[in-house]
Amino acid sequence: LGWYALILAETLATLPADHAKRAEVVDIYQRLAAALKRTQDRKSGAWFIIVDKPDAPGNWTDPSGTGMFIYAIQRGIDLGLLDSREYGAVVVNGYYALTKFARINDRGLVDVFGGGDGISVKPSYDAYVQVPRTANAKETVIAFLWGTAIVERAQIARQAKSPVSDAGIHPTATRAPQSLSWSKRRLFIGPHENAAVADLNKDGHVDIVN
Numbered sequence: 001l002g003w004y005a006l007i008l009a010e011t012l013a014t015l016p017a018d019h020a021k022r023a024e025v026v027d028i029y030q031r032l033a034a035a036l037k038r039t040q041d042r043k044s045g046a047w048f049i050i051v052d053k054p055d056a057p058g059n060w061t062d063p064s065g066t067g068m069f070i071y072a073i074q075r076g077i078d079l080g081l082l083d084s085r086e087y088g089a090v091v092v093n094g095y096y097a098l099t100k101f102a103r104i105n106d107r108g109l110v111d112v113f114g115g116g117d118g119i120s121v122k123p124s125y126d127a128y129v130q131v132p133r134t135a136n137a138k139e140t141v142i143a144f145l146w147g148t149a150i151v152e153r154a155q156i157a158r159q160a161k162s163p164v165s166d167a168g169i170h171p172t173a174t175r176a177p178q179s180l181s182w183s184k185r186r187l188f189i190g191p192h193e194n195a196a197v198a199d200l201n202k203d204g205h206v207d208i209v210n
Contacts (some may be wrong), residue, residue, distance in 0.1 A: 001051055002068030002143060005032060007077035008197025022205045026081060036069050037090050044100075045093030049116070049128055058129040063101040067143030069095040074150045095151045098144060151194055 006166050009030050039051050047060035047069055048054050074091045076082040101114045117137035123126045 002062075002065040005036070005072035006068045006075075006132065008104040009034065009072040009079075012081065013075065013079060029076065029081060033073055033087065038086065039098075040069075040090055045097035046097075047094070049119075050125060050133075053125070055118065056125065056129075058126070058209055060114075060129065060133070061097070062115065063112060064119070064137070064140045066094055066098050066101075067140075067145075067147030070098060070147035071143075071150050078150075090130065090149060094201055095147065098147050101140075102144065111135050112137075112140050112144045116144075 007118070008025070010024060012022075012029055015025060036051070039054065040047055041054060042059060044061055046063070046066045048059045049062040049065065050056060050059050051065065052140070053059055070091055073082060073087050073094075077087055079083045102110050102112050105111050109119050115135055115137040116131035117139070119128070119131055119139070122131075187203050
């Protein structure tokens with residue numbers, strides 16, 4: 001589902017506005033985004049490997065799907081297909097969840113844990129949840145890069161224009177192999193002056209400020 005969501009968003013980024021089927025594709029995308037909002041894990045901000053069965057035995061939160069869903073939803077916000085005030089918190093809670101799968105290793109590089117490698121169509125629920133999880137599975141690394149880059153690039157661009165601004169979020173890597181941490185707790189979700197402002201609350205989740 002992660003790849004489907006990502007490709008659907010990218011399709012809408014390139015599909016001409018006057019394409020006969022564009023409205024149909026937009027409807028599919030928006031219904032998917034609404035379903036992803038409903039199924040996001042309220043506790044962690046991530047999504048489960050079996051997205052619509054969060055309470056099923058053996059289900060686990062998946063960094064690969066989480067990264068792709070973050071990308072797909074933020075891309076929709078950027079394209080004007082989703083309201084940043086409705087979906088901004090979904091993106092940011094997903095972003096913080098995704099970064100918790102990452103650790104700085106003793107070489108100063110990032111390892112991403114908790115994903116399955118080479119997951120394809122499976123015959124049953126058990127076959128999905130029993131996939132071995134490993135470090136730096138290829139689709140997990142790709143999803144981590146897609147998901148973090150689309151959130152952070154807007155921050156980088158904004159800070160380049162306003163170097164004195166206290167808004168933004170930067171990973172401050174430490175030498176020890178531990179979680180990534182941040183010196184700032186505010187993000188702007190959406191393009192330019194229409195962005196929603198998101199603050200991290202005391203529970204570690206996001207409040208949309210405006």
